[in-house]
Structures are given as C-alpha cells and as structure tokens.
Amino acid sequence: MSRPENSGGQGYETTHRPDSPERGTAAPSAVRTAMPVLKPVLIAALLMALVVMFLTTLAVGSVSIPVEDVVRVLLGHDAARPSWTRIILDFRLPQAITAILAGAGLGVAGLLMQTFFRNPLADPFVLGVSSGASLGVALVVLAVGGVTTSFLAGLGLMGDLALAVAASAGAAVVLMIVLFAARRIASGMSLLVLGLLFGYLTSAAVSLLLYFSIPERIQAYITWTFGSFTGVTWGQLVILGPMIAGGLFAAFLLGKPLNALLLGESYAFSMGINLMRARFAILTTTAVLAGTITAFCGPIGFIGIAVPHLCRSLFNTADHHQLTPLTMLVGALVALIAAFAASVPGSNIVLPLNAVTSLIGAPVVIWVLLRRQNIKESFSS
C-alpha cells in the first residue's frame, strides 16, 4: 500500500506546502457559503402542506368528517359516529398512505432514471417495467379465465390481488431482462433504447389481446390503466409498504454514485465508483419502486417525470443527498393532492387518477419551467 488509508496524510500535506503562492488567500467562511444551502422555510411549508393534505384526504370525501374526529381516530380513539371510524380506518387511511408511498416512490424512481440516463425526459417507466406490468395485467384480465363474466365480477373483490400478482410478475420479468442486458450493454443510452423497444413490444401484445377480447374485459383493463390509490387494502399495504420503503432507503444510500454520474459514467468511474454495482443498484431500485407501484396502483404517469424537475427548480440543487429526500416529500404531496382532486370532494364521482395528475400537474410544471429556466441546465448534453 503506497499510501495509508486516509483522507489526508501525504496528499493533504502536499497541497499545504508553504511555497504554494495562493495559500491563505481563501477567507474560509466566505468560500464555505459556496456549498448550496437548502431553503428551510420552503421545506417547512411543504411539510405543513403534506400534513394538511393528509388530514384533508381523511376528512373530505363522499361523507365529510370533522377534522377533530379524524385526529381522534388517528390517535386510536373512536369518532363521534362509529361509521366514521370505519370509513377512515378501512378506506381513507390506506388510500392516503398508498398515495404518499406511491408519490414518493414514483418521484424518486423518476429522479434515478433522469440522472442515470442523463436525460430530462426519463421517467420511472423507461426501463419498460410498467409495460411488463401492463402485459401481465392484460394477460390476466383479457386472456385468462372463462368466457363467463363471473371472473370479472370476482375481480372487484379478490381480483385486485390477482392483478397485483400479474403486474408484479410482468414487471419482474422485464426487470430480469433489463438487468441481464445491462451486464452486456456498455452504454446507458442503448439501455434506454432497449426499454423503449420493450414498451413497443408489450403495447403491441396488449393491443392484440385487446383486439380479440370482449368489451367487458377491455373495460376492466382500461380501468386499471387509469390508475388508482383506492383499491389498496391494509392486506396489500403490508406488501406495498415495505417494498417502497426499502426502495426509497436504497435510493437514499445511492446519493454518492448518483452525484458522480451527473458528470457522466467516465468521470464517475474515475472518482472510484464501481459502475457495474452502481448500475445494478440503480436499475433494481427503480424497477422495484416502479414495478410495485404499478402492480398495486396501475401505471401512474406524470409524477415520476415532473416531481424531480419541480424539486430541482424549487430548491436549485442537483445534489442527490438533498434531492432524493426532497423528491420524496414533494412526490408524496403531489400524489395526495391528485388523489384528493380525483375523488371530487362532495360527490360520488371518482376521476381517472392519471388524467388528474396530468391535468393539474402539467400546468404547474409548465409555469415553474417558464419562471425558472434552469431545468435543462441541470443535465449534461
């Protein structure tokens, strides 16, 4: 070993040789402020908004429940009316938690992909994971089962779980193929094209299935593609929760290689990043997050691509140690707002979640983009 395992030692002293002319010209405190500083007020406001949205989602719906009762139920007491307790615990709470998990997960998965591919248009689904999930669901809904509609009727009850299993299997198969390809393909760009081609392949297969299917089944499939947080039960949250939490934690640990990758794979490698391992970790994390969420909630678009941009723009940072947790926060908030809007408060209508995320989100992001034109600058060309 030519140099001790240190972060100082010989090299440090070399740079502090007394003959170095500029030495001491740095006013340390002045230069230190050059590290990006987060905006604590903005973060606090977003956290507040998250709490308020969370409580609102629990309080407002086809039946309005006073916020005091919501808080009482959350603290383990009974609400003024027993039905309220049930509505909150059995329906609205799992939905709200699902929205938070899915929003955070999709946002972070999008962030990983945008950084990994150094492409502002990348989203959680560029790997083709959601296409795999779609194909799995399409196979179950459109092809499997008898011609009778009893299977479809069953979909409402235990069918959700069947869909989740099918979607997970589809996502897992694509993940395997992508990881296998990643070992052989040198450039990230080829992987991007590969994911795109998977998308075309699967949507072609789904089209064929749709073409030969009966209207009721097509309807069931299309409903799945609308996306929804409402179908997730406590039983499913037991699976969804840990998977997403694990994915988010992994993404948080990946901050260092992700930052290095902002400079490109060659630089990352020269800074000591094990490219193969980093690539495997990033792809797996993304696929687990995107695959799980798609399996339980359907293919929810927009959050994954827009939230990372929103965070970069709001906080003016590209540092993943900051950006990853911020994306979780903003993603969760956006998903809660979308779910709330989709439920159309005060009515029994539930709008397609995918339509709502885009309808509300796109103008917001366009507005942010126009106001602060720093999105494209955070990417290398």
Place this chain on the structure above:
Amino acid sequence: MTDPLIHLHDVSAGYFQGRRPPLVVVQPFSVTLDAGKLVCVIGPNGAGKSTLLRTIAGMQNPVGGRVDLRGRDIHRMSAAERARQLSVVLTQRTEIGLFTGYALVAMGRQPYTSWHGHLSEQDHAVIRESLAQVGALPLAGRPINAMSDGERQKIMIARALAQEPDLMILDEPTAFLDLPRRVEVMLLLRGLARRTGRTVLLSTHDLDLALRNADHLWLIDDRGTVTAGLPEDLVLQGAFETAFASANVEFDLESGAFKTNGMGKRPIVLQGEGIASVWTRRALEREGYAVVDQAPDDIPHVTLSPDAEHPWTLVVSGESHGTDSIGALMDALGGMSASPFPTKRHVQDGIDRRDG
C-alpha cells in the same frame, strides 16, 4: 523512493474485439516518469492519444504490458483505490447546472468520503486549496452554467486536484479554449506539477505550447509508434517530421512550428525594418514567396518606406508600383503572377494541389 512514480512496461493500447485479435492502436513502449513532471502526448488525429490516456487512467485494459503507479499495477486496483492516486479531466465539455464551482470541486473528495458524502473540515480545506491552486477561488460560488469554457476547465482541474492524485491525466484540456486561455491553462498545469509534486499527463494539439512547457513529450505517429523524450531532443532527432509526415505541411526546425508546404519557393526581396516588415514578410510567405536579402534584378523587390504616401513599393522587371497597404501589394504581385518564374516551378514541385 527509488521506484519511479510511473512505470509503463511495454504498454500497448487498443481495443479488444471479441474472438478476433485485438486492434492495436498504440504500439508497445516503455517509459518511466518521476513525480512533478509535465508530460504532453502529441500526435496527429486518430493516432491514439485518447486511447493511450484512457489505458493509463485504467478506464480500459491495455492490449499488452502493464502500467505501474508507485510499483502497483493500475489495472489491478479497485476503482476506489485508483481514484485516490489518479484523477482525470476528460475532453468533453462539462455541462452540469445547479452546481456551484465549489460543489463540483467537492465531488473530487468522493474517494475519501463515506456513503453519505459528508465533507469534513479537512475535506473543505483540500477543496479550498485546490480552488486556490488553479486561481479559481472567486468562482467558488458561481454556478457552472454561468462560467466561460476557460473557467469551467479550471474548475474541472481543481476537481481533479481535490482527489489528491499522484498522477493527473487530462485529455485535450485546451481543446475548447481561445489562445490566451490555452497558454494560461498550460502554464497552470506546469506550475501545478512543479509546486505540488504531482505528475501531469496531458494530450494536446498545441504543439508550440507542448514544446515550450513539457518536461517530456510522447510523440505518437500515425502508425501508433511512440517516441518519448525531451521536447528539444525529439525536435533534433527529426521525430516531428516523421510523426506528422504529410504532403502539405512540413516542420520548420528553426521556429518549432509547422509550415504549409510550398512556402518560400518563389524568391522575393524585402527591404525595410520594423513591425511593418514582419507582417509584410508573413503575408509574402503565405503567398508562397521566400524572402531573401540579395537577389538579381529580375527578382521582385519590395521596399518599405513607412513615412511615404505609398509605404510599399514593388519593383518588378524595372516596373514600379506604390501601394498603401499589404493587401494592395499582394494584389499588385498577383497581377504579375503570369510572369515566368513562379507557376512553372510551383507545379513541378508538386506543391500546390489546386494547380495540379
């Protein structure tokens, strides 16, 4: 330490292509380098400069031989270990918005920080020192995308420096810069090598800068043969003519620069002194004239008399033209190019392909 800092043993660089034999771009060569040297790799386009640098940087495996840094094979180190001894500045233009100069230089501390990248006091000290070494402290708080190419390059060099490497490898660090910035970066790198005792290995197309500043030159010719040595030795050995051999350019031993072939074939006499004379001479040489002091009368004469109304006087075969600019002088000369001497010899020498 008796070992040299860097030791290349019969290193050849190129590309592996599956089952077929590897494509060798740079032929095997051996060389040793001590600490604190500035080494320039020069050669024509496509000679394999980048391939060689990538090989020495451990980014691709050598086709043959081995690269030792402090006696240890670079290609057997882990990426993390190598990153503490060797850093690179790549030729690509860095576009990374939302990063300040300081934050980008801080990335160079990655090989030393833990998983969450927390920077210790000492890391901050190294970052500041790296910025100071390249004279980029004023850039610390500026976003990268608000910097000029020269400023970005300084920041990238500071980032490489923050890795505290024994060896810094830079692929064409002057490529995007204008001439003053090129000189500045080259002087900066030479100063860094001297002051910090790190060895700097760079590729460049700036022959003149390399000749003036490098402690060692590695000259790669278009067959991939490397000639290594002191710049002056390589010039005297005629290595430059060999490496850059081409029909249209030749290496001028006196000026240490390349000249377009066909220069100085048609004699002309230039009489006069001072700045005007220097630039008149340049224009004449560009047009293919050889400026001589003495010549028979049938050779054109240009006389400079700075204070006259027509400072340039051209005399050809007893005919005299006064002109008020070099441009007009060239036009006057051009008008006489039908005269017997230039064109014929020109074609015979196979020089000016436009004529042939």
